[in-house]
Amino acid sequence: NAGVTQTPKFRILKIGQSMTLQCTQDMNHNYMYWYRQDPGMGLKLIYYSVGAGITDKGEVPNGYNVSRSTTEDFPLRLELAAPSQTSVYFCASGKLAFFGQGTRLTVV
Amino acid sequence: QKEVEQDPGPLSVPEGAIVSLNCTYSNSAFQYFMWYRQYSRKGPELLMYTYSSGNKEDGRFTAQVDKSSKYISLFIRDSQPSDSATYLCAMSSNAGGTSYGKLTFGQGTILTVHP
Numbered sequence: 001n002a003g004v005t006q007t008p009k010f011r012i013l014k015i016g017q018s019m020t021l022q023c024t025q026d027m028n029h030n031y032m033y034w035y036r037q038d039p040g041m042g043l044k045l046i047y048y049s050v051g052a053g054i055t056d057k058g059e060v061p062n063g064y065n066v067s068r069s070t071t072e073d074f075p076l077r078l079e080l081a082a083p084s085q086t087s088v089y090f091c092a093s094g095k096l097a098f099f100g101q102g103t104r105l106t107v108v
Numbered sequence: 109q110k111e112v113e114q115d116p117g118p119l120s121v122p123e124g125a126i127v128s129l130n131c132t133y134s135n136s137a138f139q140y141f142m143w144y145r146q147y148s149r150k151g152p153e154l155l156m157y158t159y160s161s162g163n164k165e166d167g168r169f170t171a172q173v174d175k176s177s178k179y180i181s182l183f184i185r186d187s188q189p190s191d192s193a194t195y196l197c198a199m200s201s202n203a204g205g206t207s208y209g210k211l212t213f214g215q216g217t218i219l220t221v222h223p
Contacts, residue, residue: 004151033211040116042196042215043152058210090151096142097198097211099151 006100013081013107021076023091032074036087081107111135114214127184131197131214138199141173143182146194187221194218
């Protein structure tokens, strides 16, 4: 049972580049989330989804986009990367939030 | 004022000590209260969760919720070096609609248990 799988684990982007962070869960959860975690700042909700085809903004959605075409997948898209998006990104699923292992993103 | 406040510490205790970790909150709609443990460079893992007020015990861990004071606690008995991690509290409401299940996290408390 893989749980929540995030890819890639690490990435370095140049300013202005785009990328997609992948998230897949095999627990048939309707709820899925994307958080970012900055040092000493806790977890900030970027976007969440309550089921396929339904997404909503969290606290810090600017600069990001999401889609939810299937129950299993919830990719996070970064357009025009900025240094302020340097962070660790966590995907989670389920009402009690089972987390993936994170993606460390650096924008230079 | 943040919806959830948590003392970031750091907290350093000797092995065998009782550890008390706390969070306060301002949103009276919160009904679900969770504690997560996060080891360095790993994702948070759910440790305990409680619905509404009361206590819940699981081995060396006890979670307490006092809704009248808007205060939750996690106690760790007989603390071990392997308990060294960041502990995050989280809460969600039962408001229905798309807000149901959305978690609000505290900043996290860094705990070190030294031998």
